[in-house]
Amino acid sequence: MQLTILGCYSATPRTLNNTTSQVLEINNHMFLIDCGEGTQVQLRKHKIKFNRIKHIFISHLHGDHFFGLVGLISTFRLLTREADLHIYGPKGIKEVVILQMKLADSWTNYNLIFHELTSNKSELIFEDEKVLVHTVPLSHRVYTNGFLFQEKEGDRKLKIDEVKAANINVAYYRKLTQGFDVVNEDGETIKNKSVTKAGIKPKSYAFCSDTMYKEDIVPIIKNVDVLYHESTFLEKHAHLGPKTKHSTAKEAATIAKLANAGTLLLGHYSTRYDGLDAFKEEAQEVFDNVELCEDGKTFNF
Amino acid sequence: MQLTILGCYSATPRTLNNTTSQVLEINNHMFLIDCGEGTQVQLRKHKIKFNRIKHIFISHLHGDHFFGLVGLISTFRLLTREADLHIYGPKGIKEVVILQMKLADSWTNYNLIFHELTSNKSELIFEDEKVLVHTVPLSHRVYTNGFLFQEKEGDRKLKIDEVKAANINVAYYRKLTQGFDVVNEDGETIKNKSVTKAGIKPKSYAFCSDTMYKEDIVPIIKNVDVLYHESTFLEKHAHLGPKTKHSTAKEAATIAKLANAGTLLLGHYSTRYDGLDAFKEEAQEVFDNVELCEDGKTFNF
Numbered sequence: 001m002q003l004t005i006l007g008c009y010s011a012t013p014r015t016l017n018n019t020t021s022q023v024l025e026i027n028n029h030m031f032l033i034d035c036g037e038g039t040q041v042q043l044r045k046h047k048i049k050f051n052r053i054k055h056i057f058i059s060h061l062h063g064d065h066f067f068g069l070v071g072l073i074s075t076f077r078l079l080t081r082e083a084d085l086h087i088y089g090p091k092g093i094k095e096v097v098i099l100q101m102k103l104a105d106s107w108t109n110y111n112l113i114f115h116e117l118t119s120n121k122s123e124l125i126f127e128d129e130k131v132l133v134h135t136v137p138l139s140h141r142v143y144t145n146g147f148l149f150q151e152k153e154g155d156r157k158l159k160i161d162e163v164k165a166a167n168i169n170v171a172y173y174r175k176l177t178q179g180f181d182v183v184n185e186d187g188e189t190i191k192n193k194s195v196t197k198a199g200i201k202p203k204s205y206a207f208c209s210d211t212m213y214k215e216d217i218v219p220i221i222k223n224v225d226v227l228y229h230e231s232t233f234l235e236k237h238a239h240l241g242p243k244t245k246h247s248t249a250k251e252a253a254t255i256a257k258l259a260n261a262g263t264l265l266l267g268h269y270s271t272r273y274d275g276l277d278a279f280k281e282e283a284q285e286v287f288d289n290v291e292l293c294e295d296g297k298t299f300n301f
Numbered sequence: 302m303q304l305t306i307l308g309c310y311s312a313t314p315r316t317l318n319n320t321t322s323q324v325l326e327i328n329n330h331m332f333l334i335d336c337g338e339g340t341q342v343q344l345r346k347h348k349i350k351f352n353r354i355k356h357i358f359i360s361h362l363h364g365d366h367f368f369g370l371v372g373l374i375s376t377f378r379l380l381t382r383e384a385d386l387h388i389y390g391p392k393g394i395k396e397v398v399i400l401q402m403k404l405a406d407s408w409t410n411y412n413l414i415f416h417e418l419t420s421n422k423s424e425l426i427f428e429d430e431k432v433l434v435h436t437v438p439l440s441h442r443v444y445t446n447g448f449l450f451q452e453k454e455g456d457r458k459l460k461i462d463e464v465k466a467a468n469i470n471v472a473y474y475r476k477l478t479q480g481f482d483v484v485n486e487d488g489e490t491i492k493n494k495s496v497t498k499a500g501i502k503p504k505s506y507a508f509c510s511d512t513m514y515k516e517d518i519v520p521i522i523k524n525v526d527v528l529y530h531e532s533t534f535l536e537k538h539a540h541l542g543p544k545t546k547h548s549t550a551k552e553a554a555t556i557a558k559l560a561n562a563g564t565l566l567l568g569h570y571s572t573r574y575d576g577l578d579a580f581k582e583e584a585q586e587v588f589d590n591v592e593l594c595e596d597g598k599t600f601n602f
Contacts, residue, residue, distance in 0.1 A: 012376040015345045037372040038339050044316045061404040063375045067368075071338045074364045075313040092404040099400060103362040103393040105443045142406045 001026045001151070001203040001301045003226070006042035008267035008293040010210075010232055010246075011064055013038050017271060018295045019064035022228070023048055024205060026149055027130040032056045033147060033207050039068035040075050046296065050079055055126065057133070058089030059209060060144035066093070070100045077108045084111040088125050088133075090143045091116040117145055122220045130154075136220050138211035140245045146209065148221055151202035162195040203301055206261075209268050212241055213251040218258045226301050227261040228293070230268035234278050237270070249279040253286035263301070267293035302327050302452075302504045302602045304527070307343035309568035309594040311511075311533055311547075312365055314339050318572060319596050320365035323529070324349055325506060327450055328431040333357045334448060334508050340369035341376050347597065351380055356427065358434070359390030360510060361445035367394070371401045378409050385412040389426050389434075391444045392417040418446055423521045431455075437521050439512035441546045447510065449522055452503035463496040504602055507562075510569050513542055514552040519559045527602050528562040529594070531569035535579050538571070550580040554587035564602070568594035 002025040007018025019036030023043075030052040032039075043050060058066050066089070076085065085108075087093065094114040101107060115125060117135060126133035129152070136146030155177040163176065168190060172182040177199075181192050206221040209230035221227060232246035241247055247255075249266055256264035264287055266279050273279075276292045283290045291299065303326040308319025320337030324344075331353040333340075344351060359367050367390070377386065386409075388394065395415040402408060416426060418436060427434035430453070437447035456478040464477070469491060473483040478500075482493050507522040510531035522528060533547035542549055548556075550567055557565035565588055567580050574580075577593045584591045592600065 011379055012372070013339075013342050015342060037369065038314075038342065041314050041316060041339065061401075062407070063372055063401070063405060067372045067375075067401075068338065071313070071364055071368045074368075078312055090404075096397070096400055096404060099393075099397055100362075100364070100368075103391075103397060103443075104364060106363070142404075 001205060001226075003205065003228075003265075003299045003301070004046055004048065005267065005293045005295060005297045005299075006039055006046065007036050007295050008269065009295070010268045010270055013064075014271065016295075018042055020059075020209060020268060021068065022207065023053075024149060024207075026203070026205070027151055029055065029131060031133075031149065034059055034065040034209070035068040035072060036064045037067040037071075040072045042295075043072075050076060051081060051083060053085075054083055055086045055088070057147050057207075058087065058093060059138070059146060059207070060140060060142050061090055061092060061096075062142065062210070065210070069093075070097055073097060073101075073108065073112065074104075074106065076110065077106065081108075081110045084113055086113045086115060086126075088115040088147075089117060090145070091118050118143075122148075134220065136206060136208055136217050138208060138217065139214045140210045140212065144210060146207050146211070146217070148204065148206045148224065150204040153202055154199035156192070156196040156199050159195055159197055166190050166195055168195070205301075208255070210246060212245040213247050213255070215255070215258065218255065221259045221261070223260050225262040226265060226299070227256050227259060227263070228265040228267060229255055231266040231279055231283065232268050232270050234273065235282055237272075249283040250286055253283035253290065256283075256287045256290075261287075263289045263291060265291050265293050265299070302506060302527075304506065304529075304566075304600045304602070305347055305349065306568065306594045306596060306598045306600075307340055307347065308337050308596050309570065310596070311569045311571055314365075315572065317596075319343055320368075321360075321510060321569060322369065323508065324354075325450060325508075327504070327506070328452055330356065330432060332434075332450065335360055335366040335510070336368075336370040336373060337365045338368040338372075341373045343596075344373075351377060352382060352384060354386075355384055356387045356389070358448050358508075359388065359394060360439070360447060360508070361441060361443050362391055362393060362397075363443065363511070366511070370394075371398055374398060374402075374409065374413065375405075375407065377411065378407065382409075382411045385414055387414045387416060387427075389416045389448075390418060391446070392419050419444075423449075435521065437507060437509055437518050439509060439518065440515045441511045441513065445511060447508050447512070447518070449505065449507045449525065451505040454503055455500035457493070457497040457500050460496055460498055467491050467496055469496070506602075509556070511547060513546040514548050514556070516556070516559065519556065522560045522562070524561050526563040527566060527600070528557050528560060528564070529566040529568060530556055532567040532580055532584065533569050533571050535574065536583055538573075550584040551587055554584035554591065557591075558588045562588075564590045564592060566592050566594050566600070
């Protein structure tokens with residue numbers, strides 16, 4: 001599982017700070033999460049192949065999370081994309097994209113499939129053989145969802161000595177990795193767990209931005225391996241949190257602790273601060289394993 | 302008159318190439334012309350003060366000319382702008398901006414005044430004491446206007462020896478610079494032209510992008526000092542011009558010659574070409590005074 005931060009600052013793009021966008025590579029998927037203005041240039045800078053992106057998840061319709069979307073859709077067309085593109089985001093996202101295409105008299109030569117979200121409860125919005133994506137309802141000034149990306153339990157691994165000792169025909173090995181009990185050459189039923197062990201532990205990633213402190217999300221993201229939680233403010237501006245519906249680094253850390261997350265990634269920093277160290281320090285008063293997102297940084301988990 | 306090229310490439314923003322946007326400084330105005338994605342970052346890079354921009358002219362609603370507009374409007378709000386902002390562009394521009402603001406539940410704290418254009422004839426869209434702006438109807442795949450920016454005739458200059466010899470009271474000097482005849486201390490009427498000369502020659506700039514070759518615009522831009530005319534293609538791709546409704550460098554030069562322009566600026570290059578020299582060479586087969594726009598370049602006229 002690899003996460004590339006294309007942008008992690010709030011409000012507006014600046015010469016050196018990009019607004020929110022991330023690429024999550026998980027089980028051969030390349031999921032784009034949020035798409036602030038300039039995201040397509042960031043994708044080019046980081047040499048991410050445009051045609052690998054088939055699903056785009058938009059948390060909410062504030063400009064710093066989605067003003068780059070229509071440009072990216074338009075560029076896909078110029079690159080003669082043919083693959084379907086799925087867009088998940090709040091109701092209204094379709095209207096605004098379609099209106100701009102209509103005004104430009106430009107239409108995509110690929111299928112553009114909108115999945116508009118309206119629920120205030122966590123829901124499954126994507127599933128295939130290997131990955132699940134659920135929404136994480138957040139609390140912000142407009143309707144907003146985070147997203148929980150989860151690998152499914154992978155194939156079990158054979159304990160090869162035990163499998164041989166149990167006299168199992170090779171033809172049944174695939175069934176064993178799939179978790180089934182099998183009958184051996186002597187007609188005996190062999191319990192799966194006696195000859196296999198768990199495969200690679202499935203990974204999970206939760207993206208939670210933008211939101212004020214909201215404990216309700218803890219059960220949804222419980223035991224997540226990596227949690228990105230917005231931390232717009234430091235403690236000295238904690239009073240701005242409820243007003244602007246954003247969180248502090250310490251609040252992000254509290255959610256990470258309650259959710260028993262593996263690692264906490266901080267981001268969506270207000271540009272009023274000179275450096276990022278204080279974000280990490282304040283979060284670590286509550287939760288140890290904290291990393292700072294920075295534009296262009298890649299995390300491997 | 303100073304022109305700063307923020308972006309001059311066609312189609313999509315890339316790591317090193319920005320799409321169309323220019324800032325024209327003329328008689329203390331700072332006019333923004335077109336606003337491709339990333340324009341606000343280009344403005345920051347070139348240290349152009351956001352609050353000096355009070356008028357934005359959008360040629361047409363293709364993404365490479367206007368996808369940066371809503372982000373800029375949104376950033377003006379975050380910068381607590383108070384001054385009115387006037388936007389001139391094709392019908393539909395208001396709907397798309399307002400829709401995005403509605404979806405973001407964000408409203409400007411300054412007046413946003415739309416001047417939607419629908420005419421296919423050149424019309425006066427801005428005038429104050431010193432400057433005029435007319436549309437230049439172009440021929441592109443969607444409704445498109447270029448813009449002609451003209452300084453008005455400035456104050457006349459006194460021929461001071463002649464003024465003194467004519468025995469004119471100092472109180473009348475202002476009237477002389479304004480072009481009026483005056484009565485001297487001896488009661489004689491003094492013809493204005495006998496004691497004044499023309500002031501600084503008023504300058505003019507025409508922005509013509511995007512368009513296929515269109516001779517109809519020549520009378521509108523006749524004798525313009527500086528003509529920016531799109532040159533998407535070189536001669537070897539001239540056949541693409543009528544199809545995509547773009548021009549070649551040679552066609553741009555032909556318009557410059559017919560219009561008796563002072564200087565021709567080329568831009569809106571297709572990114573299919575390796576360098577820009579051939580654009581200049583091909584244009585100069587028809588018209589001598591050719592300059593190449595490049596992102597970040599400033600021209601003083």
